[in-house]
Amino acid sequence: MASDKPIKAAPTAKDFKGDVAPDWCPGCGDFGVLRALELACAKLGREPHEYVTVSGIGCSSNLPGYINTYGMHTLHGRALAVATGVKLANHELTVVATGGDGDGYGIGGNHFVHTMRRNVDLLYIVMNNQIYGLTTGQVSPTSRIGMKTKSTPFGSLEGPVNPLAMAIVTGASFVARGFSGDTKHLAELMYRGMEHKGFALVDVFSPCITYNKDNTFAFFKQTVTKLEDAGHDPTDWKAAVEHSMQWGDEIPTGLFYHDTSRPSLDGAEPVLGEGGPLAHRKLGVTAEQGAAIIKKMM
Amino acid sequence: MASDKPIKAAPTAKDFKGDVAPDWCPGCGDFGVLRALELACAKLGREPHEYVTVSGIGCSSNLPGYINTYGMHTLHGRALAVATGVKLANHELTVVATGGDGDGYGIGGNHFVHTMRRNVDLLYIVMNNQIYGLTTGQVSPTSRIGMKTKSTPFGSLEGPVNPLAMAIVTGASFVARGFSGDTKHLAELMYRGMEHKGFALVDVFSPCITYNKDNTFAFFKQTVTKLEDAGHDPTDWKAAVEHSMQWGDEIPTGLFYHDTSRPSLDGAEPVLGEGGPLAHRKLGVTAEQGAAIIKKMM
Amino acid sequence: MAKFDFAIAIGGAAGQGIATPGNILARICARRGLQFFSYNSYQSIIRGGHIFLTTRISTEPVTSHGDKIDLLFCLNQDTMDRHLQHVAPGGTAIFNSDTIKPGEASEGLQLCPMPVKELSNNNRNKLVQNTVALAGVLHLLGLEFKLLEDILTLQFKRKGQAVVDENVDVARAAYEYSVENFVPYSTPLPQKDKPLAQVGGNEALAMGGAAAGVNFYCAYPMSPSTGVLHWMAENANDLGIMVRQVEDEIGVINMVIGAAHAGCRAMCATSGGGFALMTEAVGSAGMMEIPMVAINVQRAGPSTGVPTKTEQGDLWQMLGASQGDFPKIIVAVTGILDCFNTIPELFNLVDKFQCPGLVITDLSVSEGYATVDPDDINWEQPIDRGELIAEPDNDGEKYLRYRFTESGISPRAVPGTPGHLHVVATDEHDEDGGLISDEFTNPHIRRAMVEKRQRKMESVVSLIDPPELEGPENAEVTLIGWGTSKGVIEEAAGILTRDGIPTNQLAIKWIVPLHVDEILQALSTAKRTIIVESNYTGQFARYLRGETGFDADGHIRKYDGEPFMPHHIVDGVKEQVAGKTDLYVPYQEIVV
């Protein structure tokens, strides 16, 4: 669990290190993601208690237990719904949702779609290992056609979802992909995602070294490219969609799409216009408010 | 309910007319959709008992009660899951799923995404009236920002989903949009969708004349255009995506995208390779099969 | 003054504008200080379909729509055909004689045909018949025309003087016609001093939420709970309540849990099918120990069932909401004012005990309307958030979210509070929130944590009011009900007592925890006990026996979708007293 170390003026990555050692398999991609998030939080400069990390269930969803922030380890697939509740209740907090491809694009797929179109101000990190890790290796919605897993011993028949393309066409205002083998690059994407006011997706290639023998570190090291290097303009919607469809010998990472024109949900919501976070406001109805309500009923 | 009229050699649209008069508000867009489906079924030429119409819950989801085919009026949001079960159990049936925008893109959004990537051979007709009709007029996932409804009396703050764009990037192999004010055109899209081997979406502008004062027949009559007229090539993926994003003075209808290269799920599934529909096969395990299984356990 | 007890029923097709005359009559009554309860029987169809709105008016509190109709207001032939037979002796049926053929009236019943075309100067507006009939009703009730004139003026003001005049003229002609042709009721509509407010059940739930300090409400529309959403949405900006319509009920409750954990008072409402989707998260709130409230407004099931009809069929679903054992509080509200009062009380309990709170009610109350004395609505409810750490302290001790305490309650801190960082988890955890399942396994901590959670439940029961026998002390019959049936049972017990079968009631409101000792004590001297509930399998009877061992002598059950009327219960008791049956299922006469 996270601890309550006294914090210096400017927190460093170390301040975000939790007390519990991750129980991931040695070599799991999720270590790099955790490290990157520690770096990103430090760069953003807020204190640990100002962050809330919310996850579902899965190997990847254990992350909140390892980072020194407030955390919620919720139900499988429900991280985004819970995180939306947290954000709207206290919009001054930095809310980070984390989880796996099964959690986010499988069972949680509907919350994914609707949280994006609402442009809720969250950073959503998906540790996409193209497999169900915690349940010991079944096919995931991002597994490729033909992939053999415990639940598809003769090879998967189902086309994978494309989370980036979905995000771009469904209203996510910040859409990026990182690789857990490149912590620095990943941390930068996370940092920018937290800074962005609106929904930020950072899909991460985070290899499951135990159950996925297809999408390994070696595989990604060979194929991953950076959109920055290709001179991609993240405000170019069409180019973003096209890049999101790229797969094969070259798989782009980096910031695909960035739209700062739409207000985030908390920004648009009149109830949050003034008065600070809901969670800090005085509760209840005044006698005058009550009287006005009753008047309409008489 | 549907009746058991004796059927002539070639069924006509009349043969698909159910015994129950629809309880939709007079003037509801769904009448046109029902009519178009009757026409499309007749054109496809199969007999009424070879079709199964599966719906969720909503005004639009009452459709199976009014058409003379086998029908299932299932749970709100679950039509596609149930329809997939029906299709895989008996892949010789023509399976049509119908419902509303709330049913399909709201609560049913996750099944929508995953049914598309599986390319299940279904025709999915969504009567998209941009409102929750049956529950007397709340905001829907396709309502525009600013729309005032009973649940958004100060105007909706949430960006609508774009079902066509989602479908195109998520693996639907036939993506179309129709307008219930143009029954003939709509029937043709439905017919082609049923003929297509794979997942076919026909999103239909089907105005709710009682609760949606924005997206009316008049509104669509003024704005709707046809992709055929614009010379759009439905095999052109990029153009399809671009057209799907069009909204405003001109809103395209017609066939956006058509991909015949991917096998449908029942086509790819080895278990269905031979032996006919599962539902007709002999049940159980033979003594030899059983012995082989036990042998591995000894 | 003798008790005035009068029921007006308006019947017609959906879309014929029943609501307007219904509202006008209700408003007239409420302003005169009369009490009423109204029940609207309708179908799940937007236009067309039969609607039948019964408003029962009295000088005394009214808690059910009663047994009889005194005035039948027919907007179509259907209403005449179906309901004329239900009009009580001395009653009246009023109708448009241009389009509706009168039925055969039994002795002593006055038929009031209104020649609408003639009276309205051939006005072709379909709603004009409502105005005409309303004018007739005013005369029958002994009310002055001025009352209607004022109301119509207010109503049509926006449309200009010409429209006002036209309507007032039609109404006046109709009123005069009635004066000439129809005999008014011998007792005119009484007048009392204090005007009352009219409140719907769903509104009362929402208002109770507002009074409890709910500042986060979300929902997915579902009849018959949608009224709560509509009220919340309407009042969101004025009251500073975040109101969201979410993609589905799973999203709803998880969003509520997130908001509740972050410090809001958060609530949601749905009906049975939506609640089914919420159950997994109810368990997660139990495990993470996050206080929140979910309301299930029951409708007739199973499954989609009959969305616009009532039943008490979801009790076992509520009891069995989510896998495993965990503390939760379940309360079945007993009436409209109780809707308002229960929500703040429940929020204080769930905040204190850090667990989910579930409210169970049904269409018969949630879509009913009743008068409430505005002074009985206390907006300034006490708010007790329990052991909530919202401000940083500096006690130097390591903060443990799930500290083992004697009461089982561990002080809770909201995210954002310095010095109290922790993770809440749906996996079993240790005192610090560390996972038992993933990091290590320890059956001893597991057992201690189960016991810590369950320990919380022990003291809940001491903080809530036990049920009490109401009615004659040495009753022949004790009726046991739960939740919404309280009012109708009370009335039936009164009738039975008058009829020579002294009858009292034990109305159960708190379902979990159940006042086992108090219930057994109350029933220990009961002579004949009969459980009354709206479902087939006797869900409450079986639950009660499971928790207390108590076995009732008989049962009255209804599951046809329509709520109990007092005589259904009266008849059922009489049959049982006569030894004819120990399970009575009333026949629903009024077919809608």
Next chain:
Amino acid sequence: MAKFDFAIAIGGAAGQGIATPGNILARICARRGLQFFSYNSYQSIIRGGHIFLTTRISTEPVTSHGDKIDLLFCLNQDTMDRHLQHVAPGGTAIFNSDTIKPGEASEGLQLCPMPVKELSNNNRNKLVQNTVALAGVLHLLGLEFKLLEDILTLQFKRKGQAVVDENVDVARAAYEYSVENFVPYSTPLPQKDKPLAQVGGNEALAMGGAAAGVNFYCAYPMSPSTGVLHWMAENANDLGIMVRQVEDEIGVINMVIGAAHAGCRAMCATSGGGFALMTEAVGSAGMMEIPMVAINVQRAGPSTGVPTKTEQGDLWQMLGASQGDFPKIIVAVTGILDCFNTIPELFNLVDKFQCPGLVITDLSVSEGYATVDPDDINWEQPIDRGELIAEPDNDGEKYLRYRFTESGISPRAVPGTPGHLHVVATDEHDEDGGLISDEFTNPHIRRAMVEKRQRKMESVVSLIDPPELEGPENAEVTLIGWGTSKGVIEEAAGILTRDGIPTNQLAIKWIVPLHVDEILQALSTAKRTIIVESNYTGQFARYLRGETGFDADGHIRKYDGEPFMPHHIVDGVKEQVAGKTDLYVPYQEIVV
């Protein structure tokens, strides 16, 4: 021959390869015709974490992992430290003396240190210690080396003769070392005539499905039910079963319902949290009257809980699955072979009564392994699809899907059948499937349809076996259990009887419907009744009292995640017989 009863426990960290020696020993036993039951206690963590696999071997049937350890096979220090204390007198602990320090052994306990490095010629493969220890175990059990040689040859054949030789050489050295240094058990591992099969609980559920004719299976992975999916996926192509992994449990059950309606035998399995998501659809199958089967393999709850630990905590969730009243059948399987046999029986019932069938079991059985006599596995199960119209008929009568019949059963037609077009609906409907809610409302048809559905349940109970008292007739103590605890209770009852407290058992398998009369009859003469179950609140005790009024004298409950061992029950009974308590919660000694 005296009863042979011997337990081997292998402990180590996840990733240390416990499974291999475990499997080899199990296979040796099964091939010798010995029976065993094994329980694997592990954590929800992929690598690292403690695993402890207990295999109890006997010449007689074994239904629990027992109370003692005779041979402790340590793969790491942790195992030595935690478990040496649990080794029975006369037992042995074997371990790699290079890396593991022996604990303090109590009197009469043989410590068998194996110098792995030396014996393996400094082989650096981490798994070599398993082979070394295994060789030692073979000697201790009085088995010839040849047995291991053959197994290793088979195992490493694929890797070439060099690897085979290397492994066989190490094993031989270890075997010889053991012969020189350790005293074998006085009774060698017996040999019986007939080789047995080893079957896991999840496998048995899947095999039972296959035998029942399940040709549509889908699932979303969830421990501890995922084994069913794995078996089905592996055998899909051979057996012609459509197996699909779906996006979530809601999709799973709705797909199953679609396939079932279209004529397949369709099944799914999950655990508590997944089942929570399925509940809404269970009600829809009840309403549409579609036969299908869903399995809930319980794990320790609430919520995510302890995914790799066991509990019987979901009973009320199953009972309360979905809103409203509707017929459903719930069966709690009692052991591994019963898993296999129950599924075909249940499918015949749900096909006959056209309703959902729910199976409840838990990790203790689903992830357990036991030996089964292959002749006890009858693949050719009778298949009765009830009143299913799959072929067109020409009786000229209008087909009514929900025809009111005396039995409540209406013949069902699958889509595709000419002449039987109809719509099934989750809304309440009339005989023809027409909606009551939307087209019209009719409380009389509504009532008749509720009664038609419920009528089906009346005859179910006559078709299933009632529970019977097993054990001494005039017992002092009657233990009542449900589902998976049957085996361990049976053993505890035997021990108690031997210890002078004659004890028998009433094991309940069919939960809904419940054999109320037979249960009351069986318990009517019981002297002291104690309900044994794995949860905190006594879910079964409360249910039993609710349905039958029966109140037990005492309770034994466990909710720490580990399954009952026989002595937990024995101790609990003794405490209660001594009058010390009426609620006994055993202490879990073996901490994993």
